[in-house]
Amino acid sequence: MRPNGRRGGRVQAGVRRAPAGLLLLALGLAACAAPVAPRPPAAASPVPVPRESGLPATGLPERQQARHVLDRLAYGPRPGEAEAVARRGLLAWIDAQLDPSRLDDADVERRLAGLAVPTMTPRELMEAYPLPQAFRQQGRVVPRERSPQALVGELRRARLLRAVYSERQLLEVMVDFWFNHFNVFAGKGTVRYYLPDYERTALRPHALGRFRDLLGAVAHHPAMLYYLDAWLSTAPGPRAGGRRTGLNENYARELLELHTLGVDGGYEQADVVAVARAFTGWTIDHPRPGHPRSGGGFLFDPRAHDAGPKRVLGQEIRAAGVEEGERVLDLLARHPATARHIARKLARRFVGDDPPPGLVDRAAAVFRERDGDIRAVVRAIVLSPEFFAPAAYCAKVRTPLEFVAAALRAVGAETDGGAPIQRTLGLMGEPLYGAQPPTGYADRAEAWTSPGGLLARLNFAQALAAGRLPGSRVALERLAPEDLEASGLADALVEQWLGGDVSAETRAVLREALAQPAVRRATLDDPLPAPDVATVAALVLGSPEFQRK
């Protein structure tokens, strides 16, 4: 079911009794209810985009451009943010986001100050959160605050707090993108000890950097070495230290299939084996509790390395010990199939589930010409006509993390990101760091529109708006001026949170809900019936429109 997008704003213009400023802004906007088809600019663009904006003129009105940019390059707008970004200039905002180190992020740093786990080393974490077996062997129960759940819980809090409060929004979006691209699972073995370091040192510094650097940081990291079993993979031969030895293809296969070339990238089983052999000996310098200097980092074990001749994708990999893996990474990072694979995934993230092939081609060309400069590829994608096309507007369904963060940002919530909200993310299907398969969490709408997940979203919307979500507070009164009548309130929230972009039906439902006596509250202090902001807020946040971005 497609186009014919319902257009909400215009038809209601005469019925409204809300503040004039909000009303004016809501006029003539296209609906978010369903993907909008491209249409002739004359009919669709009452506000032509001035050329000096530096953005492609596609017919998408300027205010929608601002929302679109904040929905895709950030976790949704905060109150008033779309207007502010539009005033400052979208291009300037985008370029500032592409250079995150220059953005002051003191607010989120202050919020993260109480969390130790994200800054700890693997060795420190092993000592602070020992393996549950260690407790059991002493006949003790694992104390809750030292359990594996406590470790992962802190990391989850940090991730959510950054998504909601960081000024470096695009960086956070990219960290989420790369975490899923190079996914590791907190529930596998000792991966959790390496997780904070993995995100902090392998992903974050390179998220907008050079792909080869990112790929290399991931390949060396114990989180990945453990998760995909590379640390166990050795040349076949005599047993060393009693452990079974032999080749493990797990990492090699995912390196080709998921991290670089893509499943149709033109490699064969023989390439998987050759790559696996090139990486034999890449292992973990295991931290040993009680040995303060012992590692937690990468170690090359020459005794485990298979020094025999290898050919990968038709190229000979000369016997060179640890350097063989590096040569394979060089080869893969600069392969045209990798450029295409990464370009397509980035275009899917920023533009649409099935990105336009022309855009993918151009982004892949930038990837090749700029030697895998991720910043340049992202910039090419988000400044493209395809990105600003009306067809791309509201075309994606928010992932649970995007939905939760967008809702918290929209209502200006104060959250600690703690267990209740993390459980909610789990119910929606996206427990952070909880994706077991190496594919990470999906970036397509179908994955996020299950009944259980949607029900969790509706209940979250309700709990947040009603102030019943422990650890999260909203001051809805501030959003609803006292003298506002019911219809004005609905319009104000629709304006604020959805940019006015709702179907006529949704707007009618919200107004009708407000017209019910049940939702007006009359107290002794406040004898005049007032609209129930929480109910309307719950409905807006739970609406089909708010599930989209």
Next chain:
Amino acid sequence: MTRRTFLTETAAAVVTFGAAPRFLLRAATAAPPERRRVVVAVFQRGAADGLNIVVPFGDPGYRPARPRIGIAPPARGGGERALDLDGSFGLHPSLAPLAPLYARGELAWVTAVGSPDATRSHFDAQEFMETGTPGVKSTGDGWLNRCLQQARTPAEPSVFRAVALAPLLPRALQGPETALALPSLDAFDIRGAADGPVQRGFEALYRDAVQDFLGGTGRTTLEAVKRLRAARAGARPPEHGAVYPPGRFGEALRQTAQLVKLDVGLEVAFVEVEGWDHHVAEGGARGPLAARLDEFGRALAAFWQDLGERRGDVVVLTMTEFGRTVRENGNAGTDHGHAGTMLVLGGRVRGGRVHGRWPGLAPEQLFEGRDLAVTTDFRDLFAEVAVRHLGVPWTAPLFPGYPVRPERFPGVLPAA
């Protein structure tokens, strides 16, 4: 809500919007409710030690390999010994609650069943078992979802056709057919009163506002909430003297029995039970594994009791990602192995016997010199249940790259 009002509403929806979701279109022409065949898939996550569940006491290789954790062979007087099944195999004594079901011919065991893929990684092996594609990770949907795609379309559609009693939809149920993950029947609800403004608002939003798949999901969800609310009113406590053991597994099976008896259209239920990864101090007739089996057996026996006359409609199929090493390890536990043991329970099951060719425990008979070899590909067992119980055509592509061949079925169900 009654079925009549549901049909009226959905018919109205079809009139209003040209392109209603498929299930609504089907609903408008629905036939009377029907009793459906149900498969209850139970995943023992963590790799259960099949050799101490169905004990091969007749194999001379068993006891020497497990001096500390081995189960003693059956003997008169019983006690902490295996319960004889057929003179060669015996049941772990903690599974005594399942012995009468075996004796009545409703319960069958399949030994030496597993995956042709040699992985000993829990997460890969679970993935392979749930997608039904050993060695292939790019499979989009799960095997149980494919069952639903390929079984005959029910006359009356239901949002409860496939339900996982779990917080997240397991891989096995993911795919194009609608499947619900319900952490619990009671929790699958919208907070607040049914006729409260929020719920009515959501219903109106998703009924009227959007006509794409998101709207379709919204309607499915709210429909499921309504039907569950109505159905809960008719829910009964466990019947026929069934007593479920405390714990998540018993609770999930109790709710599964409710769904079966409420006739809400269930065809596939998925239940998981964790805690089988006994690397250390596994124990023999007593100990951690014995405690796990005690809960497992009592919960299954209670479920079977509770179902009463519905037993003829139901098949329970247990699975685990792989078995464990034949030889106990240095910590009196077992490590990751290869072939495992699965259970099939059903009114129509050819029970009272141990199925599967026994590969033997002699060193030269072991897989990679250490593990029980696989003689039944798990896909042949799964396919038999899908074809002979759910009515999936055997010609359907249930397992990509692995055609269903009835001659490979282990024979746990009668043909047609």
